[in-house]
Amino acid sequence: MKIGIIGSGNMGRSLGILWAEQGHQVFFGSRDAEKGKAVAEFAELGTQGGSNDQAVAFADVILWTVRGMMPTQLLSHPEALNGKIIIDCNNQEIPEGFAYPAIVESLAEKLAKDVPNARVVKAFNTMAQEVFELAPEPLRDYGVSVFVAADDEQARKTVMQLAEEIGFLPIDTGTLRNARLVEGLGDFIRLIIIGQEQGAYATICVNILPAAQEQRLGGRQASSLK
Template identity: 70%
Template sequence: MKIGILGSGNMGSSLGLLWAEQGHEVFFGGRTTEKGRAVAALAEQGTQGGTNDEAARFGDVLLYTIRGINPAEVLTSVEVLSGKIIIDCNNFEIPEGFAYAPIELSLAEKLASQVPNARVVKAFNTMAQEVFELAPSPLKDYQVSVFVCADDAQARQTVMKLAEDIGFTAVDCGELRHSRLVEGLGNFIRFMIIGQLQNPYTTLSIDVLPAASEQRLGGRQP
């Protein structure tokens, strides 16, 4: 698959390299040609680098790592995004004391409103960049969840497969409005990583246990 990385900071460079290692074609975009090419030179694996405009044209799937900024401010024209899958991996800034306001509109929904002809998917916002160092193995042994939301079911499945390619366990979270909940999880995991456990390898995993053989506690009441 052809993947364009828009914004080649820690998240973009890490995920781009991991996907390249799995045989995907990756183009790293940056504010300048030099920035994008520098990331590609470090990543190797046959990756390419250049501007964000070039990355947007290249990829069928785009990773958008530029938090809260309208693509119209990043790209010469947003028309290049029409029909493409755009992965939003961003979280809100951390407020003082982790005093987050309720999320009434997620970053992913805001992005989707700015590029209505693209297919926006929320994913990869509930772990620190350090976790990617474990991908794809031994990461796959720990069943770390990537929560995936999108209104377009095919786009959702595509991103779930990309997550599984690099050792994550993809969790289908349904339509894009559920990204409000997923971004809330991103806030929570950063609180645990930074405020409580002070360990960047703290992650979230969803598991389904076997049903109890008997309801000795009375069971759930209607």
């Protein structure tokens, strides 16, 4: 698969290298083409590097790591994203005291509005970069979850496959509207990592427990709650 990385920071570099290790063709893009080339050289996996526009032209799947900038602001030809899968891994800036406002429109939804003919997927926003250093082993042993939300079902499945290849447990979280919840979860994880000083390796794992053999507490009673 051809994967373009938009932004040459920690997330883009790490995920790009991991996918290149799995045999995917990866192009690292940057506003400074020389920086993109430098990341590709660092990877030493036959990856390519250059400008963000070159990364978009190259790829079928785009990892969007640029926080606070839309494609129409960053790219010379944002229409080149039409039909392509865009993975948004961003969270909003951390406010003073972690006093986040309610999320009424997710960053992923804003991205989808900016490029309505692209296939936007929310994923990879609930862990710090350090977790990627464990991929794919021993990451698989811990069952670390990646929450994947998108309106396009095939795009969602593609990103889930990409997550599984590098050792994560992908969780299908439905439509892109649910990115509001996924981004809120990312904010909570950063509270745990930074605000509660649990460290960068604190993350979320979803476990499905076996059903109880008996209901000694009376079981779930009918109510208006779902």
